[in-house]
Amino acid sequence: MESILVNTVDDTYPVIVGSDALKELPNHLRGLSPSKILVITDTNVDKLYGHVLVDLIGGDWKTYKYVIKSGEAAKSFEMFYELHSYALKNELDRKSVIIAFGGGVVGDLSGFVAATYMRGIPFIQVPTTLLAHDSAVGGKVAINHPEGKNMIGAFYQPKAVVYDSNFLQSLPANEMRSGFAEVIKHALIRSESLYQFLFKEIRRLDDIKTEHLQRMILEGIQIKADVVSKDEKELGLRAILNFGHTLGHAIEAEAGYGKLSHGDSIAIGMLFATWLSNKTLDVSLPYHELKLWFKEIGFPVEVPASQSTDQLISRMKKDKKTTSNQLTMIVLKEIGVTTSAIFSEDELYSLLNEWRAEERSEKVD
Ligand SMILES: O=C(O)C(=O)C[C@@H](O)[C@H](O)[C@H](O)COP(=O)(O)O
Numbered sequence: 001m002e003s004i005l006v007n008t009v010d011d012t013y014p015v016i017v018g019s020d021a022l023k024e025l026p027n028h029l030r031g032l033s034p035s036k037i038l039v040i041t042d043t044n045v046d047k048l049y050g051h052v053l054v055d056l057i058g059g060d061w062k063t064y065k066y067v068i069k070s071g072e073a074a075k076s077f078e079m080f081y082e083l084h085s086y087a088l089k090n091e092l093d094r095k096s097v098i099i100a101f102g103g104g105v106v107g108d109l110s111g112f113v114a115a116t117y118m119r120g121i122p123f124i125q126v127p128t129t130l131l132a133h134d135s136a137v138g139g140k141v142a143i144n145h146p147e148g149k150n151m152i153g154a155f156y157q158p159k160a161v162v163y164d165s166n167f168l169q170s171l172p173a174n175e176m177r178s179g180f181a182e183v184i185k186h187a188l189i190r191s192e193s194l195y196q197f198l199f200k201e202i203r204r205l206d207d208i209k210t211e212h213l214q215r216m217i218l219e220g221i222q223i224k225a226d227v228v229s230k231d232e233k234e235l236g237l238r239a240i241l242n243f244g245h246t247l248g249h250a251i252e253a254e255a256g257y258g259k260l261s262h263g264d265s266i267a268i269g270m271l272f273a274t275w276l277s278n279k280t281l282d283v284s285l286p287y288h289e290l291k292l293w294f295k296e297i298g299f300p301v302e303v304p305a306s307q308s309t310d311q312l313i314s315r316m317k318k319d320k321k322t323t324s325n326q327l328t329m330i331v332l333k334e335i336g337v338t339t340s341a342i343f344s345e346d347e348l349y350s351l352l353n354e355w356r357a358e359e360r361s362e363k364v365d
Pocket residue numbers: 134135138140149150182234238239241242245320
């Protein structure tokens with residue numbers, strides 16, 4: 001078992017990672033002496049593991065469980081409000097603790113409920129997906145707005161992240177792929193050696209074995225914890241974690257939440273950002289190699305034909321990194337090294353169109 005620390009302005013918290021990490025949860029709960037506990041989970045996780053968590057917590061604390069419908073659509077204002085009503089009805093108070101038990105959706109939504117209920121109560125992340133090696137660490141909690149991903153949210157850090165890798169054993173392929181996209185992102189922005197390892201060892205999703213998972217989770221979390229510890233509120237450095245997300249979020253929202261997974265959407269976004277790096281920075285990143293690899297893994301490699309460049313640019317203008325209509329893209333100087341590039345709406349429109357046209361003509365050839 002490993003423990004990686006995240007240092008924030010107000011606190012330091014551990015991300016406990018390992019195949020038996022879950023047994024650490026009661027210790028962390030004891031440290032918080034909760035008046036009550038609210039476990040928020042989703043239908044998929046509840047079916048498989050709901051009892052495991054409740055048994056572990058045992059009768060020591062009065063515990064409630066709220067099960068949301070699985071899927072991105074649950075990161076909604078309605079569900080947020082419903083969870084507040086549930087907490088109020090059951091008289092949770094400021095000493096109550098929320099446990100987010102699930103993937104990115106559960107973590108983001110529960111974290112935002114914790115951040116806002118009575119102006120903030122403690123919460124613990126217990127992630128169950130590969131994607132959550134990213135989303136559960138760093139305190140970005142949010143719900144979606146039809147106009148954009150994570151538009152309503154906060155920076156609100158958990159008291160601990162208890163990441164038991166046993167949960168990953170039951171992940172369906174599409175969930176594994178989605179999380180793998182964030183692993184690749186961490187490698188592309190910060191670690192050439194992790195990138196080479198993944199590229200060499202994992203050509204198909206089936207290639208992912210326990211030892212691969214161990215390395216990708218640990219290194220991914222280390223990268224994330226390091227970046228967040230240096231820039232908790234995204235005043236500068238932290239924006240690199242958004243590599244692939246400017247276009248990725250636009251594609252995801254345009255498709256309708258839950259239609260295209262987060263990982264698949266940002267895989268397309270990362271390909272565009274890599275192409276853009278070559279186009280605008282005078283570098284020569286292995287774009288075609290990356291695209292071929294993504295195809296082998298099963299990622300979509302193009303923007304859905306039904307989404308117009310106009311629609312996407314109008315969504316990208318609402319990206320949180322956009323100021324005064326200048327769109328910021330995180331690009332690569334080399335694998336493992338990023339920089340940011342600023343474009344006007346017209347410039348990015350032309351570049352996105354050019355990339356899409358190139359991709360279409362390659363398909364015809
Ligand atoms: O933690 C961060 O910072 C990230 O940007 C990580 C992303 O992978 C994650 O999807 C994040 O929630 C996106 O944040 P947003 O600020 O673009 O909504």
